[in-house]
Amino acid sequence: MPRTRQLPDRAELRAWRDFIETTEVLRTVLAGRLQSDTGLSPGDYAVLLALSETEHGRMRSSELAAQVGWERSRLSHHLGRMERRQLIRREKAATDSRGAQIVLAPAGRTAFREATAPHLRAVRELFVDALTPAQIEAAAGIAAALREHLVRLGHRE
Amino acid sequence: MPRTRQLPDRAELRAWRDFIETTEVLRTVLAGRLQSDTGLSPGDYAVLLALSETEHGRMRSSELAAQVGWERSRLSHHLGRMERRQLIRREKAATDSRGAQIVLAPAGRTAFREATAPHLRAVRELFVDALTPAQIEAAAGIAAALREHLVRLGHRE
DNA sequence: TCAGTATGATTGACACATCAAACACAGGAG
DNA sequence: CTCCTGTGTTTGATGTGTCAATCATACTGA
Numbered sequence: 001m002p003r004t005r006q007l008p009d010r011a012e013l014r015a016w017r018d019f020i021e022t023t024e025v026l027r028t029v030l031a032g033r034l035q036s037d038t039g040l041s042p043g044d045y046a047v048l049l050a051l052s053e054t055e056h057g058r059m060r061s062s063e064l065a066a067q068v069g070w071e072r073s074r075l076s077h078h079l080g081r082m083e084r085r086q087l088i089r090r091e092k093a094a095t096d097s098r099g100a101q102i103v104l105a106p107a108g109r110t111a112f113r114e115a116t117a118p119h120l121r122a123v124r125e126l127f128v129d130a131l132t133p134a135q136i137e138a139a140a141g142i143a144a145a146l147r148e149h150l151v152r153l154g155h156r157e
Numbered sequence: 158m159p160r161t162r163q164l165p166d167r168a169e170l171r172a173w174r175d176f177i178e179t180t181e182v183l184r185t186v187l188a189g190r191l192q193s194d195t196g197l198s199p200g201d202y203a204v205l206l207a208l209s210e211t212e213h214g215r216m217r218s219s220e221l222a223a224q225v226g227w228e229r230s231r232l233s234h235h236l237g238r239m240e241r242r243q244l245i246r247r248e249k250a251a252t253d254s255r256g257a258q259i260v261l262a263p264a265g266r267t268a269f270r271e272a273t274a275p276h277l278r279a280v281r282e283l284f285v286d287a288l289t290p291a292q293i294e295a296a297a298g299i300a301a302a303l304r305e306h307l308v309r310l311g312h313r314e
Numbered sequence: 315t316c317a318g319t320a321t322g323a324t325t326g327a328c329a330c331a332t333c334a335a336a337c338a339c340a341g342g343a344g
Numbered sequence: 345c346t347c348c349t350g351t352g353t354t355t356g357a358t359g360t361g362t363c364a365a366t367c368a369t370a371c372t373g374a
Contacts, residue, residue: 007277010287015297019284021226022300023180025327029307043360062322069178074361076324081359098322098369120164127176128169130306131299138295140172142288143179149287150186189362200330219352231331233354238329255352256338 026126033122037113043078046086047120048104048112051088057104060093064102087111183283190279195272200235201244202276205261205269208245215259217250221259244268 008016031042040048050067051057053096059067077103082088087108093099104112128136165173188199197205207224208214216224222232236259239245244265250256261269285293 006281007274008281008285012293013277013280015293015300016280016284018300018304019296020180020184022304023177024184024316025307026303027177027181032332060322065323071362072323073325073363077360080324084362093322096322096370115163117164120170123170123173124163124165125310126307127173127303128165130301130303135295135299135302136169136172138292139176139299142292142296142299144174145200145289145292146183146284146287147175147179150283153282185361198329217352227355228332230333230355233329237354250352253340253352257353 025058030122030126033126034115034119037118037122038111040111041116044082045112045115047075047078047082047102048087048108048115051102051104051108052112058091058101059111061090061102082108163225163301170277187279187283190283191272191276194275195268195277196204197268197272201239202269204232204235205244205265208259208261209266209269214266215248215258218247218257238266 027042034040034042034045038045046068047064050064051059061075061079062072065072068075070078079088079090083090085107086105089103089105091101091103093101131139184199185297191197191199191202195202203225205222207221207314208216218232218236219229220274222229225232227235236245236247242264243262246260246262250258288296
C-alpha cells in the first residue's frame with residue numbers, strides 16, 4: 001500500500017535552504033549592526049528590553065528567563081558577562097533567598113535608551129523595507145504556523 | 158516638510174519579532190535533532206555535504222569556504238574540530254603549497270551518508286509539514302526578497 | 315524536628331562564531 | 345638571488361550557547 005511521502009521534494013528543499021540560510025544571514029547582519037552602532041549584542045538587547053519594560057527595572061531571574069525565552073543556564077552566563085560590564089546588577093531576592101533579583105544598572109538603562117532607535121531603524125531597513133506589506137503579513141503567518149507546529153510536536157517554546 | 162517614516166509600526170515590529178524568533182527556534186530545534194540523530198552539527202553537515210558533492214571528496218580550503226559561505230577563519234576552526242574526530246583530513250595542496258586540500262575521510266563519508274535521510278525527514282516534519290504549499294512558496298519569495306535587499310545594501314552574502 | 319525532595323540559580327566543560335593578528339609560501343621587481 | 349608584497353590559511357582572544365552537574369535554600373511529610 002502507498003505510504004505518505006517521506007522526504008521533501010526538490011522545490012521544497014530549495015525553499016527550505018533559501019529560507020533558513022537567508023534568515024541566518026539576516027540575523028548575523030543585524031547583530032553586526034547592533035554591535036557596531038551600540039556595543040550591544042542581541043542578547044544584551046533582549047535582556048535590557050525586558051528589564052526596561054518593568055516598573056522598577058528589576059525582575060526575578062527565572063521570570064526574566066521566561067520573558068526572553070532562554071534556558072536558565074544561558075541567562076546566568078549572559079548575566080555574568082553583563083554584570084562585568086555594569087549593565088545589570090544581581091541582588092538576593094527578599095522573599096526567597098534562593099532567587100536572584102536582576103536590576104537594571106544606570107549604564108544599562110543608558111545603553112538601552114541609546115540603542116533603541118538605531119536598532120529599530122535597522123529592522124526597518126533590513127526587514128520592513130525589503131518586503132511588501134503582503135509579504136510582511138505572510139511572514140507573520142508563516143512564523144505563527146511554524147511555531148504552532150513546533151508546539152504540537154512537543155516543543156514548549 | 159514631512160519626512161519618510163523612520164521606525165517600524167507596531168504591527169511590523171510584531172511581525173519582525175515573531176519571524177526572527179521563530180526561525181531562531183526552528184534552527185535550534187533542527188540542530189538538536191541532527192545532533193541527537195546523527196552526532197553532527199549543522200556546520201559538520203554543511204561541510205560534509207559540500208565535500209560529498211565533489212568528484213573525489215576533496216576540495217581547496219578556500220573553495221570550501223566559498224561553497225558553504227563561511228569566513229576562512231570560521232572554516233579553519235571548524236575543520237580543526239572535524240579533523241580531530243577524523244571526519245576529514247588536511248593535506249598540502251600539490252599546486253600551491255600555501256593552500257590546503259580538505260579530504261573527506263571514510264568516517265566522514267559514512268557519517269554523512271547516514272545523516273542524510275534523518276536530516277531530510279526532520280526538514281519535512283518541522284518545515285514542510287508545518288506550512289501549506291502556498292506558504293512554502295511565500296517563504297521562498299520572502300527569502301529571495303530579503304536576500305536581494307541585503308545585497309543591494311552592500312552585503313555580498 | 316529533620317530527612318528527603320523540589321526549586322532557583324550557578325558552574326564547568328566544551329562546541330561554535332567573530333575579529334584581529336600572525337604565519338607561510340608565491341611571484342614579481344630590482 | 346633577495347626583498348617586497350599579496351594571498352591562503354591558521355591562531356589566539358573573547359563572546360555566545362548547550363548540557364550535565366552542582367549548590368543553596370525552601371518546602372513537605374513522617
